[in-house]
Structures are given as structure tokens and as C-alpha cells.
Amino acid sequence: MKTPDSSYPHIVIVGAGFGGLRAARALANAPVRVTLIDRRNYHLFQPLLYQVASAGLSPEDIAYPLRSIFRHQHNLNFVMAEVQQIDLENSRVLTTRGGAIPYDYLILAAGSVTNTFGMPNLNRYAFGLKDLDDALAIRSHVLNQFELATQTADPAQRQAMLTFVVVGGGPTGVECAGALAELIRLVLRKDYPDLDLRQARVVLLEATDRLVSNLPPDLGQAAQRALAQKGVEVWLKAQVQDYDGQRVYLNDGRILPAQTLIWAAGVQAAELAQTLPLALGSQKRVHVLPTLQAPGYPHVFIIGDAAYLEDEHGQPLPMMAPVAMQQGEHAAHNILHALRGEPLQPFRYRNLGSMATIGRNQAVATLFGLHLTGFIAWVIWLFVHLMQLVGFRNRLVVFINWAWEYFRFERAARLIYPMPQVHSAPSTTITPPDEKEPAAVIATIYNPN
Amino acid sequence: MKTPDSSYPHIVIVGAGFGGLRAARALANAPVRVTLIDRRNYHLFQPLLYQVASAGLSPEDIAYPLRSIFRHQHNLNFVMAEVQQIDLENSRVLTTRGGAIPYDYLILAAGSVTNTFGMPNLNRYAFGLKDLDDALAIRSHVLNQFELATQTADPAQRQAMLTFVVVGGGPTGVECAGALAELIRLVLRKDYPDLDLRQARVVLLEATDRLVSNLPPDLGQAAQRALAQKGVEVWLKAQVQDYDGQRVYLNDGRILPAQTLIWAAGVQAAELAQTLPLALGSQKRVHVLPTLQAPGYPHVFIIGDAAYLEDEHGQPLPMMAPVAMQQGEHAAHNILHALRGEPLQPFRYRNLGSMATIGRNQAVATLFGLHLTGFIAWVIWLFVHLMQLVGFRNRLVVFINWAWEYFRFERAARLIYPMPQVHSAPSTTITPPDEKEPAAVIATIYNPN
Numbered sequence: 001m002k003t004p005d006s007s008y009p010h011i012v013i014v015g016a017g018f019g020g021l022r023a024a025r026a027l028a029n030a031p032v033r034v035t036l037i038d039r040r041n042y043h044l045f046q047p048l049l050y051q052v053a054s055a056g057l058s059p060e061d062i063a064y065p066l067r068s069i070f071r072h073q074h075n076l077n078f079v080m081a082e083v084q085q086i087d088l089e090n091s092r093v094l095t096t097r098g099g100a101i102p103y104d105y106l107i108l109a110a111g112s113v114t115n116t117f118g119m120p121n122l123n124r125y126a127f128g129l130k131d132l133d134d135a136l137a138i139r140s141h142v143l144n145q146f147e148l149a150t151q152t153a154d155p156a157q158r159q160a161m162l163t164f165v166v167v168g169g170g171p172t173g174v175e176c177a178g179a180l181a182e183l184i185r186l187v188l189r190k191d192y193p194d195l196d197l198r199q200a201r202v203v204l205l206e207a208t209d210r211l212v213s214n215l216p217p218d219l220g221q222a223a224q225r226a227l228a229q230k231g232v233e234v235w236l237k238a239q240v241q242d243y244d245g246q247r248v249y250l251n252d253g254r255i256l257p258a259q260t261l262i263w264a265a266g267v268q269a270a271e272l273a274q275t276l277p278l279a280l281g282s283q284k285r286v287h288v289l290p291t292l293q294a295p296g297y298p299h300v301f302i303i304g305d306a307a308y309l310e311d312e313h314g315q316p317l318p319m320m321a322p323v324a325m326q327q328g329e330h331a332a333h334n335i336l337h338a339l340r341g342e343p344l345q346p347f348r349y350r351n352l353g354s355m356a357t358i359g360r361n362q363a364v365a366t367l368f369g370l371h372l373t374g375f376i377a378w379v380i381w382l383f384v385h386l387m388q389l390v391g392f393r394n395r396l397v398v399f400i401n402w403a404w405e406y407f408r409f410e411r412a413a414r415l416i417y418p419m420p421q422v423h424s425a426p427s428t429t430i431t432p433p434d435e436k437e438p439a440a441v442i443a444t445i446y447n448p449n
Numbered sequence: 450m451k452t453p454d455s456s457y458p459h460i461v462i463v464g465a466g467f468g469g470l471r472a473a474r475a476l477a478n479a480p481v482r483v484t485l486i487d488r489r490n491y492h493l494f495q496p497l498l499y500q501v502a503s504a505g506l507s508p509e510d511i512a513y514p515l516r517s518i519f520r521h522q523h524n525l526n527f528v529m530a531e532v533q534q535i536d537l538e539n540s541r542v543l544t545t546r547g548g549a550i551p552y553d554y555l556i557l558a559a560g561s562v563t564n565t566f567g568m569p570n571l572n573r574y575a576f577g578l579k580d581l582d583d584a585l586a587i588r589s590h591v592l593n594q595f596e597l598a599t600q601t602a603d604p605a606q607r608q609a610m611l612t613f614v615v616v617g618g619g620p621t622g623v624e625c626a627g628a629l630a631e632l633i634r635l636v637l638r639k640d641y642p643d644l645d646l647r648q649a650r651v652v653l654l655e656a657t658d659r660l661v662s663n664l665p666p667d668l669g670q671a672a673q674r675a676l677a678q679k680g681v682e683v684w685l686k687a688q689v690q691d692y693d694g695q696r697v698y699l700n701d702g703r704i705l706p707a708q709t710l711i712w713a714a715g716v717q718a719a720e721l722a723q724t725l726p727l728a729l730g731s732q733k734r735v736h737v738l739p740t741l742q743a744p745g746y747p748h749v750f751i752i753g754d755a756a757y758l759e760d761e762h763g764q765p766l767p768m769m770a771p772v773a774m775q776q777g778e779h780a781a782h783n784i785l786h787a788l789r790g791e792p793l794q795p796f797r798y799r800n801l802g803s804m805a806t807i808g809r810n811q812a813v814a815t816l817f818g819l820h821l822t823g824f825i826a827w828v829i830w831l832f833v834h835l836m837q838l839v840g841f842r843n844r845l846v847v848f849i850n851w852a853w854e855y856f857r858f859e860r861a862a863r864l865i866y867p868m869p870q871v872h873s874a875p876s877t878t879i880t881p882p883d884e885k886e887p888a889a890v891i892a893t894i895y896n897p898n
Binding site for chain 2: 040041042058059060061063065067068071077079080081097099132143144147148150151190191192194396397400401414415416417
């Protein structure tokens with residue numbers, strides 16, 4: 001039984017991404033009660049999401065149930081619920097189905113969502129790549145285009161079906177474009193012997209004049225060469241103006257017929273953070289103090305993609321997993337400092353390096369100041385990601401899938417997913433437990449749809 | 450390139466289940482052109498579907514892309530499309546997106562669908578277990594009930610959330626109930642230390658007075674004992690009258706509050722077979738001649754769950770994979786006989802045995818006339834199913850998942866799946882290729898929704 005002392009202070013963590021997870025773990029042996037809230041029952045290893053989209057891995061390979069992760073952390077309670085609002089004045093979190101949850105300290109790790117910069121057609125026709133449902137939708141759509149291409153005799157139409165546009169030259173866009181190009185050239189080529197796959201194009205559009213701008217320029221150039229070798233067309237200074245599901249319209253007047261557009265060109269802080277009565281920085285991230293506290297609310301810490309903080313050169317900290325993880329740990333430690341009456345510490349980001357992979361054998365990375373490219377960077381990428389995957393079984397199965405792909409030029413997960421039926425169970429009214437309970441959950445209407 | 454001689458006769462196979470798959474393979478080296486049509490791009494290993502539902506396996510573990518399976522069969526073309534109608538008079542198959550496909554010979558292997566015997570509430574509130582989307586919906590729903598149960602203080606409501614009713618004491622119902630009971634007692638018990646899981650019930654309802662009636666009575670009793678040991682309540686002579694999503698109403702007046710009902714009590718032939726202008730037998734299966742031909746249409750063969758044929762004792766052949774597989778091969782051979790001007794052969798079912806598993810360590814089986822129970826039956830069950838799974842990688846990954854479960858009392862796939870977004874690409878008009886093409890595909894409007 002999990003029986004944390006109910007006199008202990010109650011720390012609520014919203015979001016079980018990299019930041020929230022690390023914060024929760026950092027509080028494992030402290031004299032506190034922790035409630036972790038997420039709308040999913042799993043932690044998603046987002047860096048490998050593009051591999052689910054490109055049919056290399058299953059959702060189960062990169063997602064791990066939160067209750068397993070925290071099985072042995074006895075001071076933590078997990079609540080699966082969507083957070084609707086943070087009530088800063090009354091120190092409580094309002095959820096859709098868990099009711100109102102009061103906190104003594106809050107760590108808001110709500111993450112980020114796809115930002116289409118107010119272009120409604122992109123919301124309608126483009127695919128994002130932030131969660132498992134996005135990845136499965138891309139996978140099914142891409143494979144479906146190949147099936148459709150075998151069923152049309154119009155060459156222009158077939159060309160549009162077989163043109164896959166990825167927008168955004170950051171790590172996600174580069175990895176996604178590389179993986180799609182390999183899926184086509186190495187795997188689907190064998191599946192569709194009657195299709196002329198020289199028609200199939202993967203086009204990576206980047207608005208600026210360089211790729212992976214979070215890495216040094218020479219690595220951006222290396223990434224561009226590696227992508228070209230894999231058959232990806234890289235268009236720099238190509239800014240998307242509109243997309244109608246059939247044609248991509250660029251600012252310079254160019255039109256690219258394509259039935260698939262994957263939008264990896266921008267993210268912004270989750271709405272939950274945006275709507276707080278606090279000043280926002282770029283990408284609608286909430287300005288936080290160097291201690292990661294919300295200005296005016298010393299009991300509220302905001303971390304990761306949802307938080308805006310600058311480094312010592314005045315640059316905003318990037319929206320990346322390592323920043324979120326370090327901040328999660330830092331926020332947890334600062335709360336423990338506060339509880340002990342000690343002064344809080346300002347956050348400093350330790351940049352250990354960044355990397356992006358470009359499919360089989362190719363990656364670019366900075367590590368402890370070194371610039372790495374090619375096979376050696378790829379092996380390091382593989383090792384780092386495999387070691388970080390939660391759970392032994394996931395690591396082993398992912399490794400087998402990768403080895404299988406590598407030696408057989410195969411993709412294990414080439415399924416066009418059926419849409420799960422929405423189950424229309426009638427709505428249920430949940431009767432609340434006593435509000436004094438550790439994970440106090442107050443009356444609410446639960447509607448499973 | 451796949452270039453079958455276009456003067457060869459054209460055999461169309463509808464459905465890539467066990468029967469259709471076996472028929473297609475039996476035609477591999479014959480002087481014919483084969484078109485295989487399925488609405489999915491994968492073959493589903495249905496006997497393990499309940500393991501996806503009970504969070505033991507991923508969809509990718511039990512589904513294998515059809516284009517991989519037939520990569521080396523050069524006389525076969527795959528068309529992913531839904532068949533709307535069989536036009537027997539004009540010898541053609543009408544599909545939703547592939548247009549009209551003419552045939553010289555047809556093998557209809559359309560399979561079966563869940564039969565709720567005209568109870569509309571069951572269609573609405575109960576889960577079927579026939580395809581991947583059913584299995585994923587059950588998995589997400591069951592895990593969600595546990596999350597909800599942690600969030601309510603009303604004991605009666607919590608009891609209904611934690612009561613899982615499986616209807617139908619055939620192999621599917623028995624396997625599903627056993628797997629759910631183990632999921633709860635061995636795995637979820639550790640995930641929900643604050644829930645009193647003695648409250649959690651798995652109830653198996655069977656309308657007749659015995660389980661697995663396709664097996665001898667002593668094995669039915671063995672199955673019942675094994676289920677009881679796993680904590681499943683078996684209610685015999687319990688016939689469901691209605692279900693409103695909250696309460697199961699039995700014919701004898703009993704009412705069982707339960708928020709989950711899995712309907713494994715009946716199947717009937719797929720609508721495509723039912724709607725043919727032909728006489729139907731029980732479960733709306735189409736009466737076929739002993740040669741498996743449709744009466745009056747000697748070029749049309751109907752096999753598997755869609756076909757009604759009696760054995761030498763006047764008993765209808767069961768709706769099971771082994772029957773479908775043997776009939777698939779038989780139909781293919783009869784077509785080759787017909788093409789060579791030889792007499793067609795009547796079908797005779799070779800019953801090699803049947804089996805059902807009841808979770809960890811327990812199964813019942815008949816094999817070459819022997820009655821087997823317990824651990825030895827389970828090992829045989831494991832071996833037979835693993836050997837039949839298509840593809841080396843699937844076998845290996847499934848084996849690892851099973852071994853992991855077995856030694857760690859874990860379930861690898863405990864994810865509550867997000868619903869994939871329906872992608873609203875605009876509808877596309879497909880321009881048809883020449884009708885003379887091997888897999889002739891005629892103009893149609895494709896609407897991806």
C-alpha cells in the first residue's frame with residue numbers, strides 16, 4: 001500500500017513528459033506527497049516518435065505505462081485526467097474528471113503543442129508530430145497513398161500521391177524526412193514492384209537558409225549532404241504560405257502538388273500555460289524567474305517547453321528534452337530547499353550536446369564540444385536513445401526491431417491502422433472521495449466521449 | 450516486376466484471412482493471374498487477438514503486411530479496397546475505390562462478423578472482438594475503468610467499473626476471460642495498490658450448460674476448473690437479454706451491474722456473403738456444393754466462415770481457421786482441376802484437433818484424438834500458435850513478450866490508446882487505368898472518410 005503521511009506537503013506535478021517525470025523521481029525519497037497528473041496513462045519517448053510514423057516501431061515500443069514507472073515510489077499518486085485550468089489564487093488544479101486538486105507546491109510541465117501560426121488550412125490538412133495518434137495517422141496515411149497510387153492511371157495524380165512534404169528543418173523534420181526516404185527506397189520499393197518509385201519524392205522545406213540551426217553550421221551542411229544521399233530534396237528559404245490538401249503554396253509563388261504535408265516547423269507552449277495570467281515570451285512560453293518560479297507565485301514552478309528563460313548569453317533555452325529534464329530536477333530540489341527554509345538556486349543549463357539522425361548509418365551530433373557526423377554519430381545516437389528508453393523489455397524489443405530493419409532493409413510496423421471505434425458508454429457521474437484525501441478528487445461529470 | 454501473362458485466366462480472391470491467404474498461396478506456381486482484395490493491408494492472426502485486448506501484445510505482433518507476404522508471388526496482385534457487391538451475372542466484383550474488377554473465377558473468403566442477434570443495445574454498448582480496432586478499444590476501455598475506479602468514492606459505482614463481463618463460452622470467450630483475470634490478478638494488482646482488487650470481477654456468461662462445446666465435455670469441465678482457479682466466475686445457463694452500458698439483464702431476471710461487456714457469443718457470415726442471391730444456412734452462411742462451388746455459379750467458390758457445408762454426420766463445419774485454410778487450398782485446387790478439364794473433388798475436412806488456452810500454464814486441447822489439459826496442453830498451444838505466426842520477426846518479438854510476461858508477471862502493452870485523428874484530406878477522383886490491365890481498376894470516386 002502507498003500510504004504517504006498525510007501531514008506532508010502536497011506537491012502536484014502536471015504533465016508526465018521528460019520534465020514532469022524527472023521532477024517526480026527527484027522527489028522520491030523526500031518527506032512530501034506527490035500527485036502526478038497526465039491525460040495519458042503512459043510516458044512517451046518523443047525523440048523516437050518519427051519512427052512510429054515511418055513504420056519502424058510500434059506505439060508500445062516507445063510508450064511506457066506511468067503506473068509501472070512509479071510502482072515503487074510510495075509517496076506518489078497518479079491521476080489520469082485532463083487539466084482544464086490552474087487556479088493560481090486558490091492553489092488548486094481543476095481537472096475534467098478528477099475534480100479540483102489542491103496543492104502546496106505546483107510543478108507545471110505541460111509541454112508544447114504544434115504551432116501552425118494561425119493558418120487554418122494547415123490545422124485541417126497537415127499532420128503534426130507530437131503524440132502517438134499523430135504518428136499513427138501519418139503512418140496510415142503515407143501507406144494509404146501508395147495503395148491509392150497503384151489504383152490510378154493519371155500520372156500527375158500519382159505524382160501528388162507520392163510526394164511527401166516535410167516542413168521544418170529542425171531535428172524532428174530532418175529525422176522524419178530521412179526516415180520516410182528510407183522507408184520508400186529500401187522497403188516500399190519491394191512492396192510495390194509495379195509502381196515507378198523514382199516518382200516518389202520526399203521534400204524537406206525549411207524557411208531559413210540552414211538545417212538543424214540548434215547545431216553548428218558545419219553539421220547543418222553535413223545533415224543536408226546526408227539527406228541528399230538518401231534521396232531527400234532539401235529546399236532552403238522555402239516558406240509555406242498555404243496548403244489545401246493537394247498543393248503546397250510557397251511565399252515565392254512556387255506550387256508543389258502533394259497529398260501529404262507533415263508540419264514540424266513550429267511548436268508553442270501548451271494552452272494550459274498560455275492562458276495563465278502571466279507574461280509570455282516567444283512561442284507563448286511563460287516567463288519564469290531564474291529559480292523557475294512563476295513571478296508573483298512562489299509556490300508555482302514552470303519548467304520545460306512551457307517555460308521561457310534565457311541563458312547567460314540572452315538566448316532563450318531551447319524546447320528540448322535535456323532542458324526539461326534538468327529543469328524538472330531543479331524545480332524539485334528548489335521545492336525541497338523551500339521546505340527546509342533554505343534559499344532557492346537559480347537554474348543553469350548544462351549543454352551536454354545535441355544530435356539528429358538521418359536514417360541508416362547517418363547522424364550529426366555535438367558531444368562535449370566535439371562535432372561528429374556519419375556512422376560514428378549514428379552509433380552514439382543509437383546508444384544514447386536505447387539507454388534512455390524506459391524499461392528493459394522496451395529496449396530489447398526496440399533493439400530487435402532496429403537490427404531486423406538494419407539487416408533486412410525491412411520495416412516491422414507497416415500496418416494501416418484501423419480507426420478504433422468510439423465506444424459510446426453512457427456518461428457516468430463520479431461520486432467524490434473526501435476532499436482531505438491525498439489525491440483529493442472532487443465531484444465531476446465524466447463523459448468518456 | 451510482376452508480369453503475369455495476360456492471357457492467363459484471372460482468379461479474384463476476396464478476403465485475406467486464413468482461407469483467402471491459403472487459396473492465394475496454393476495458386477503461386479499455376480498459370481493463372483491472381484488478384485487478392487482486402488480492405489486492410491495486413492493479414493490478422495485472429496487467434497491471438499484477445500491478447501491485444503488484454504494488453505499482452507501489440508497490433509504489430511499479430512498483423513503482417515500482405516505485400517510482404519506475397520512479395521515473391523509474381524502472379525499475384527494485391528488491391529486494398531472494400532468490396533461492395535459481387536455481380537454474379539456479369540462475373541465482376543464491385544469495390545469502393547478500386548472500381549469493378551472482372552473475374553474468370555472467384556474465391557469468396559469474406560469471413561464473419563459479430564452477431565448480436567438483433568439486440569440494438571448490444572451493438573451500441575458491447576465490445577466485439579473480431580478486428581484490431583475492437584481489441585484496442587477493449588484494452589483502452591478496460592484500463593480506463595481502473596483509472597476511473599481510483600477516482601470515485603461510491604463503492605457500488607466502483608464495483609460496476611471493476612466488473613468485466615464476457616459473454617460466450619466458446620474458445621474466444623474462454624481465452625478472453627482467462628486473460629483478463631490474469632491481467633487483473635497478476636499485473637494491475639501491482640499498478641493500483643490503493644484499489645481493493647478483490648472487488649474486481651471477471652464473469653463469463655454462457656447460455657448453454659457447458660463451455661467450449663466444440664471440444665469433448667471433459668475438456669469443457671477442465672476449462673471451467675482452470676477458469677475458476679484464475680478467479681473467473683463462470684455462470685452457465687445465463688442468457689443475456691439486454692445491456693444498457695451499466696447493467697446486464699439476464700433472461701432469468703438476474704441483473705449484473707457492469708460497465709464492460711465483451712460479446713463473444715456469436716458470429717454470422719459477412720454481409721457481402723449474406724446479400725448474395727443464394728440460399729443461406731445457419732448463421733447466414735451461404736450453402737455451397739461439396740466442391741465448394743456456389744449453386745448455379747460454377748466459377749464462384751465460397752469458403753471459410755462465409756460458407757455453409759455439412760460434414761459426413763450432417764453437422765455444419767465449424768467457423769474456425771483450420772476449416773477455412775483447408776477449404777482455401779481445396780478451392781484453389783478445384784479451380785486448377787477445372788482449368789485442366791478434370792473433374793472437381795468434394796471437400797472433406799480433416800479434423801486435426803482444437804484447443805483453447807486459459808492464460809498462464811493452462812489450456813485444453815484435442816490432438817489426434819487425445820484429450821490434453823493443463824501445462825502440457827498450454828505448451829502445445831504456445832508452440833502451434835508461434836509456428837503459425839507469419840514472419841520471423843513477429844515470432845521472435847511475440848516470444849519475447851510472452852517470456853517477459855511469464856517470468857515477470859508483466860504486460861508489455863498496457864497503453865490506453867489515443868484515438869487517431871481522422872485526417873480530412875479532400876476527396877480525390879481516381880482516373881482509371883486501361884480495363885485490360887491485370888488488376889483492372891475502373892473509375893471511382895475515392896473518399897478517404
